[in-house]
Amino acid sequence: MRTRDRAKKPRTYRAPVIAIAASTAFLVAGCASTPPPDEPPPAEDLQGYLEQDLAWGDCAGSATNTLDEELFANPELQCATVDVPIDYDKPDGDTARIALLRIPASGEAEGSLLINPGGPAGAGTSFVAANHPLWQDSPVAERFDIVGFDPRGVGGSTPSLDCYSDEEYDAGEAPGFGAVYDITSAAQAAELADRCIEGSGGVENLINVGSVNVVRDMDIMREVLGDEKLSFLGYSYGSELGAMYAEAYPEKIRALAIDGAVDPTLTPAEHRVSQYVAVQQRFDELAALCTETPECVLGAEPADAVDRLHDVLEPLVDTPAVGSDGREVTIWDAYLGINAGLYSEASWPAIISALGALDEGEADEILALRDSFYGRTAAGEHTIDLDVNIAVRCMDWPRLSPEEQAAAARELGEVAPMFDLDALTGGDFRDECEAWPAPPSRDQPWVTPTSDLPDTLVLATTGDPGTPYTGGVTLAETLGASLLTVEGKQHGAYLVGGSDCVDEIVDAYLLDLETPAEGARCAL
Structure with missing residues (x-):
């Protein structure tokens, strides 16, 4: 395996915050989930999307906040957008536009590495731009274009999704979150849904942001990026997107690296x-x-x-x-x-x-x-948007009755007594998605065991509070993946954790599909 002497640089990774945002969109209540279609839509229905050309250019005009304005001014970054159908059942209907940002390969490009940093609500464009100095030192960036994307409703993608303004969050006028959302009446749940419908430009935009559609968007991205097969790096919630893609398109996987995995066997x-x-x-x-x-x-x-x-x-x-x-x-x-x-x-x-x-x-x-x-900037902008997080989980997770929601809050107070205050865990809480205008579009479990995949890699960190270690073990078993155990107490290890051991193992996999030996371990 290749070794290298890499100078240490400050880590600018923001995924710990993103991933905790993922934990805030907790349990959704009420109706049984509706399974997604058994098969992706026929390719002929999407031909126009699959044949579009990407117009890469500078990123100066692509930022949606002052932090990204500074990051995106880097002349070594390139930005583009890709069109996808808002509703895949209506490919001739309205379109969404997905924002992309790439660091072009420093050598001859062999393909693209598509990245999701977590969430739901993590902006891949910001993540790649913020970590540009780390990618400069990576051999992966010599042979692959590093591409971050903003999923539906996030960052520079349109239509945008909004329920409450940043000023309303700052003023405490949005639903509060501790163990669950502070929603205790049907009227509050209805207000949340109504505000999200209005802030998203209508029901259709809001109910099509779920992970099922994001995975379909990823396949269009793969095609228009010119990759016969997908190379994907997913952190935290990105583990769900990567695993779901692998199940939907197993023949289109080249490399799948997951850092911080959600356990697919758990409700x-x-x-x-x-x-x-x-x-x-x-x-x-x-x-x-x-x-x-x-x-x-x-x-x-x-x-x-x-x-x-x-x-x-x-x-x-x-x-x-x-x-x-x-x-x-x-x-x-x-x-x-x-x-x-x-x-x-x-x-x-x-x-x-x-x-x-x-x-x-x-x-x-x-x-x-x-x-x-x-991710609040000095200008008061929230670069991590819980509104998108809520909307995605409302379309992904089965919903709980008010009785189940209140019981779930009490259980969280029991297993984590630091949260055991009446305001956080003792109320008659209701599901934040109770009044959502459509049932969930994703089935449970969201991925099932498979033996049809090429070699894949899962990283699991022993002291990870966002995606506990056992989730990585279980997802590796589900996908038949190699497992790299990382000793440490943080969320996210590859590239951002300061461990040459981790980076070298993941680099070898992403570059040449070399997987570590059984029982491989590293430390942060």
């Missing part, structure tokens, strides 16, 4: 429980780290940490804290910020510091953590 409710068990484990480890320092805000004993956390945060239920810029910090904001920090061990000291400051009446540090969850 959404079971997946949420597994996430919260892992998040609690990371918090317990953070508490142990805190108690090694004098005057730890979480107490002198790790066993006291949950009670101390509640002492610091529960007052926010009735009286939000106020940051120096005048913005309020609600109980929902505080938990979003803590969650965001728990997704990488490197951020744990920031959580401890923020809780200490909050206990002293200072809210700016916890507000900064909350802002990192949304």
